[in-house]
Amino acid sequence: MQILSILVLPLIIVAIPLYGLLKKVNVYEVFVEGAKEGFQIGVRIIPYLVAILFAIGMFRASGAMEMLIDLLGPVLALVGFPAEVIPMAIMRPLTGSGSVGVMADLIAAYGEDSFVVKVAGTMFGSTETTFYVLAVYFGAVGVRKVRYAVQAGLIADFAGVIASVAVCYWLFG
Amino acid sequence: MLNYIWAGLIVFSLLFAMASDVTDYVSNTYENGTERTVILSFPEGASEAKRQNVQFRIPDDSGTDSDKLFRAEWYPSESGTELIIPVQDGLPPLWLEIAENQDARDRSQLRALVTAQVTGIAGVSIVLPEVHLIKMRAITAAAFDMAEFAVTLAIGLIGIMALWLGLMKIAEESKLIFKLVKVVNPVLGFLFPNVPKDHPALGAISLNLSANMLGLGNAATPLGIKAMEELQKLNPDKETATNAMCMFLTMNTASVQLVPPVTLIALLGVGVSELFYSIIIATFISLCTGILAASYYARKFPEQTVHTDDSVSETA
Numbered sequence: 001m002q003i004l005s006i007l008v009l010p011l012i013i014v015a016i017p018l019y020g021l022l023k024k025v026n027v028y029e030v031f032v033e034g035a036k037e038g039f040q041i042g043v044r045i046i047p048y049l050v051a052i053l054f055a056i057g058m059f060r061a062s063g064a065m066e067m068l069i070d071l072l073g074p075v076l077a078l079v080g081f082p083a084e085v086i087p088m089a090i091m092r093p094l095t096g097s098g099s100v101g102v103m104a105d106l107i108a109a110y111g112e113d114s115f116v117v118k119v120a121g122t123m124f125g126s127t128e129t130t131f132y133v134l135a136v137y138f139g140a141v142g143v144r145k146v147r148y149a150v151q152a153g154l155i156a157d158f159a160g161v162i163a164s165v166a167v168c169y170w171l172f173g
Numbered sequence: 174m175l176n177y178i179w180a181g182l183i184v185f186s187l188l189f190a191m192a193s194d195v196t197d198y199v200s201n202t203y204e205n206g207t208e209r210t211v212i213l214s215f216p217e218g219a220s221e222a223k224r225q226n227v228q229f230r231i232p233d234d235s236g237t238d239s240d241k242l243f244r245a246e247w248y249p250s251e252s253g254t255e256l257i258i259p260v261q262d263g264l265p266p267l268w269l270e271i272a273e274n275q276d277a278r279d280r281s282q283l284r285a286l287v288t289a290q291v292t293g294i295a296g297v298s299i300v301l302p303e304v305h306l307i308k309m310r311a312i313t314a315a316a317f318d319m320a321e322f323a324v325t326l327a328i329g330l331i332g333i334m335a336l337w338l339g340l341m342k343i344a345e346e347s348k349l350i351f352k353l354v355k356v357v358n359p360v361l362g363f364l365f366p367n368v369p370k371d372h373p374a375l376g377a378i379s380l381n382l383s384a385n386m387l388g389l390g391n392a393a394t395p396l397g398i399k400a401m402e403e404l405q406k407l408n409p410d411k412e413t414a415t416n417a418m419c420m421f422l423t424m425n426t427a428s429v430q431l432v433p434p435v436t437l438i439a440l441l442g443v444g445v446s447e448l449f450y451s452i453i454i455a456t457f458i459s460l461c462t463g464i465l466a467a468s469y470y471a472r473k474f475p476e477q478t479v480h481t482d483d484s485v486s487e488t489a
Contacts (some may be wrong), residue, residue: 008387016340016349023347034342038335041398042327049323055182057319061311062186063193093426098435103440111361112444121448125437126455133397134175136330136420138414140398141405145413148470150174153426155348156463160427163458167451 041140048139052131056094065090081165084110088120089161093130093154118172122164127157190308195451201269203304209286211256211297215247221290224248229256231265256299268301270287275302330394341377345416350376364424364464366415367407367476374403378421385425387462388432397425416471427463430456 020027059065068090073083084106091099103117103124110116130153140144197203202426211229215221228242240374243264246257258264260272272283285299344350350373357379358370377400384393399420414422419458438445470487 004387009389009392016344016347019349020347023349025343025346027343030342030346031339033339034345035335035339037338038331038395041334041338042331045265046194046327047326049327050320051179051324053178053319053323054316055186057315057322058186058312061308061315062189063308063311064189064289067189072427100440101438103437107440112441117441118448118451120434121441121445122451122455123436125430125433125448125452126428126459127484128426130426133425134422136394137397137425138418139409140403143405143408143412143414143418146175146422147414147419148174148467148474149414149419149422150178152423152463152467152470155466156423156427156459158457158463160459161377163455164451167454168388171451172447 019048044142045136045139048135049132052135053072056098056131060095060098081168082116082119084116085120085165086122092123092127092161093157096132096142099124099129115168115172119165119168122168123161124165126161130154130157188310190312193308194306197307198305203269203274204301205305206300208298208300210296210298213247213297214242215295220250221247227256234464246437255292256285256287256297258283258285259369271304274304274307276305277302315430333391334395334398337392341380341396341399344376344378345373353379359486364420367415367417368404369407372403372407374407374417375399377403382424382429386429386431388430393425397421415468416476419470420467423467424460425462428456429460438457 016029017031020030053165067088069083069086072086076086077083086100087102088106091102103120106120130150134153135148138144138149147167194292209231211231211336213229215227216225223363225247227245227247229245230240243261243262244259246259248257258268260269260280264272267281272280275283277284283301285301287299290296290443306391341350344353351371353376354371357375361375361378362368362370365375365378374423379397381393381400384390384396401418404415404418404421405411407417430452431444433448437448441448
């Protein structure tokens with residue numbers, strides 16, 4: 001599977017213009033025409049990204065995370081949820097770089113083969129930075145009223161977090 | 174909902190920062206204003222009225238070797254004598270924290286004020302810089318830093334986005350995308366009932382989902398944006414998300430992944446292969462839950478009411 005994922009990109013990048021050429025499309029001109037939009041989209045998502053990222057940055061810097069962990073830890077430990085991975089569960093939907101940091105911290109503290117790292121790694125791999133995706137995708141088309149997208153995304157994240165813990169207990173526990 | 178979460182993050186960070194700073198103030202965590210004694214040793218024959226490099230020991234600080242010598246600069250001036258202590262190994266942990274969080278811009282040194290000096294005896298009293306409102310300053314700095322970072326991030330996306338949007342335009346002009354739509358329509362048509370059967374949106378969606386599955390993060394984002402643009406073409410109200418957009422977003426945040434993300438591979442090395450099955454199972458559960466949630470909401474808030482009644486989208 002990993003080999004496939006390395007091969008697929010160059011193949012696609014070559015195959016699309018090649019197919020266009022065979023279909024008598026002016027590939028260069030059309031490519032440039034499409035690529036023009038890249039800049040506009042990049043600029044268009046800036047306000048959305050600023051809004052989301054600065055709020056999350058403040059929240060991280062305020063130390064709220066540590067307090068939440070102190071509060072939630074004992075409660076969640078009762079149902080068998082390892083308290084060490086709470087930072088990952090909270091961080092993952094909020095920030096990509098933040099959750100990479102959490103992952104690195106956990107590896108340093110507990111070692112690569114520990115159960116905690118396996119649970120955190122599964123969480124990391126199975127969910128996405130919901131708020132970033134939301135800001136970029138809706139920002140790119142200028143949609144401001146996102147309706148229930150946040151709730152649905154967070155429900156999916158929540159399911160992913162619970163599933164990660166359960167699956168790791170089942171496979172490695 | 175996003176309005177509340179967003180405002181909540183900002184308001185709560187202020188509250189938490191205030192609580193933390195008040196706690197620091199009340200318990201005087203950084204021992205502001207406390208006099209400490211250090212034992213100085215001047216080079217032989219040196220005058221105390223001159224600027225010079227000196228060494229000192231910290232006699233009574235628990236946790237620090239009281240015989241260890243530290244470097245510092247003796248800095249007499251008209252407004253009083255300072256002992257400028259560069260940050261160095263072995264300093265008491267609290268001193269290092271003070272250096273890290275002090276008001277002064279230069280964090281690599283501690284400018285301690287010499288408050289009492291007994292002539293002839295090497296012991297002097299010093300007061301370390303005061304530390305105030307750490308978290309308050311931290312959240313302000315974070316807000317500005319992240320605002321800047323957001324722009325860097327967005328600008329960084331431009332190149333790769335242009336590449337994929339160019340390729341997608343070729344795929345569109347050559348009708349390649351419509352061939353793909355025919356293949357994926359039976360599956361995706363079911364999840365996106367409001368998207369016409371032969372619409373290129375389904376092609377872009379399927380490409381984005383495949384890129385996600387293969388762990389190709391930097392291809393997935395531009396393709397996802399392309400899909401959003403196609404979905405926006407079908408949207409009568411350009412400022413409000415459609416059900417199809419919400420479904421697509423949810424599927425993306427659940428992130429269907431068959432190959433672990435590159436960052437995880439970088440962090441865990443070969444150990445990541447152990448997580449292969451656990452990630453697939455967890456991601457599948459989260460995807461199914463997301464799809465169920467999105468279709469539940471789609472039924473609960475039908476699109477028609479959104480265009481006529483603004484309050485639905487406001488509260489949602």
